[in-house]
Amino acid sequence: MKKISTESYKGVRDFYPEDMSVQNYIFEKMHETAKSFGYSEYSASILEPTELYHAKSGEELVSEQTYSFKDRGDRDVTLRPEMTPTLARMVAAKKRELSFPLRWYSIPNIFRYEQPQRGRLREHWQLNVDIFGVENNESEKEMISVAHRLLKNFGAKNDDFIIKINDRRIMNALYQKFELTAEDAEHVSKALDKKSKNPFEVFKSALSGIFKKDAHLEEFLEAIESNQKLIKTLGEDNSLVKNLMELIDGLASVGVTNVLFDPTIVRGLDYYTGIVFEIFDTDPKNKRALFGGGRYDDLLSIFGNEKVSAVGFGAGDVTIKDFLETHALLPVYTSTTNLYLGVIDDAFSTAQTFANSLRTIGVNVAVDYTGKSVGDQIKKATNDHIPFIAIIGKKEVESKKLKIKNLATREEVEFGFEGIEKIAKIIL
């Protein structure tokens, strides 16, 4: 028989219990933070009709990065490369029954066919937080607050990360000022989105031939490098700039002070219509955005629905894990099992009954069935990072007593079999 490889598919991860524990830590903080702001969890299948991504997800993503195939019934199926189109589909499908504003969140896994590299894999999980049905800036303020709060809940300090914010409408005003066609404006926007990932010369050469005069190009480059220049170019009393400054002030008033207006933040996806933002690690080791989001008021129109205001963001597990490792914010691993119950003298039945009574009051107990030596059974518990051990053998069956040992402090306390409440107090 041909030997099968034990390697996983390229660019995806196996989660052994210690890896899973890190994932669960990240997911728990995501759940906790989103719920604390009143968001309800939703979910959907990773399989979507391919047409869902044609309208608004951006050409590069759909034609080069999706996992798309035909099913056995000849339907075009795609593994979701992002969650927002699915969310929009679900909202559009029940628009009449749902009670707006909606506050929804999800932690889906999403798929992109890319070269695996630091901060980017072919499958990753992404917290998605979205609010539907609020037109004013309070929703942007809240969305950025949720993102900020999540990082604070991980133990991050304000100077560990920076929130960069922009408004696509400001960029549109700039493109209009330089009389760019819609097509050229989109080209400049895509170049801006990639600016931070490449040397400046790559960015500059992507802009060559776009502007009517060299002076325009120079003025544009100055405007995106200096907020003062940008404001001067658009006019001191430009209402979009004022609106953005008000948002930054409003965030400061609720304690979110590490915010920067950055005109090079535009986001790669086509559907954004207003404020956009990304959050970056201040440690240069992690270059990719930790979070990205913004306003997308027009996405439901692809389903023939009228407009619904929407603001949301996504935050991926791969970049967050890199961030937490860089800033030493990951907790030490311990097993979810509280007690390892070693067994000698074939006392399985007594051990199982005792374990069952502990389980009814919330203690997680593993029973050993190997019949190995006490030393081996202690070694097993230690290897697995289980904090407590007890041994049941002939002696314990007769005396109806056993000793619970803390494997870190080596402290040992004796209990009667009926003393499960007292045992739980020590162990949990």
Next chain:
Amino acid sequence: MKKISTESYKGVRDFYPEDMSVQNYIFEKMHETAKSFGYSEYSASILEPTELYHAKSGEELVSEQTYSFKDRGDRDVTLRPEMTPTLARMVAAKKRELSFPLRWYSIPNIFRYEQPQRGRLREHWQLNVDIFGVENNESEKEMISVAHRLLKNFGAKNDDFIIKINDRRIMNALYQKFELTAEDAEHVSKALDKKSKNPFEVFKSALSGIFKKDAHLEEFLEAIESNQKLIKTLGEDNSLVKNLMELIDGLASVGVTNVLFDPTIVRGLDYYTGIVFEIFDTDPKNKRALFGGGRYDDLLSIFGNEKVSAVGFGAGDVTIKDFLETHALLPVYTSTTNLYLGVIDDAFSTAQTFANSLRTIGVNVAVDYTGKSVGDQIKKATNDHIPFIAIIGKKEVESKKLKIKNLATREEVEFGFEGIEKIAKIIL
């Protein structure tokens, strides 16, 4: 622009917040039960190299029911149709580093291309619980205990479900007795696996021509219908039958009494090598097995590894949900949001600061940004099944006090803004 459909892909589900709440309830009980027996969570990607399923998953599954395709790099990829091969791959990959016995669980989503019907969809989630490295029957006893405990933790009574158990080696002994070839034995085994899903005549005609004499066929049919006949056919002191009876007695000794020896239980997958079991709803409305599992001591050999004893089971969310609905065991929906904070007079900033202080002590608070009437904001909280509401406006900003209302009892209590600990006590 062409209007895009809001329907999901065929045979999969969208989980709106109320559906997600049911899923989360089912998942939480699965996590809680598996952990209580000392199992650690693991996970992996849904994408697997297609060759992983060729050796042992069964011909029908691989050739007719998988989602398989070529990726953009021409690799053969399959969406996992079951978790066990992935688990075996992970164990084989780190066999030297891992500390046996392993107790691992996971709740993966799995994919099968089938006609959607009651209890069966194209994507479902499945609790997988497995123990590696225990040769004796204690692992079967524990595995069935975990399955039994999960249903009890959902609130099920012993007569709501029945555990049917068999041993593939007993069936092999029977096939040998009637001198069936390996190929014919496999054919009979597949027919047995489908027996309960079809009329008896379909089963009987599947066996025609297999047995050398009509008398053999009659004897075989009697043996699988009556345990007494089966025991007589194999001999009173058959060690496999004795072993199975001991297991059933052992289960009774730890309170698992709804167990039945049933020679028609064989399991569809090729890799089982010993004891197999399935759990069924006693309500005839739900015909599909709720749980299925058994011993598979030989699966690691497909990776060129030596044998490792393994016992495990799977339990799907779709059939469990049907079971819980049939026996009225699902909880009533309430929002994960504890308090809806209505806002009038544009008092957003005060409301946000107050909400933030409640969030730091674990209260989940949604703030209203619509500026709608108090009545509309109360209606929104009621629609969303949020249990408490408070309103902040000019009056509350000035007095620094607000009233918290229980929407079910209509009781109202006034608190100062600083009284967050007292508020948490009432709300949580």
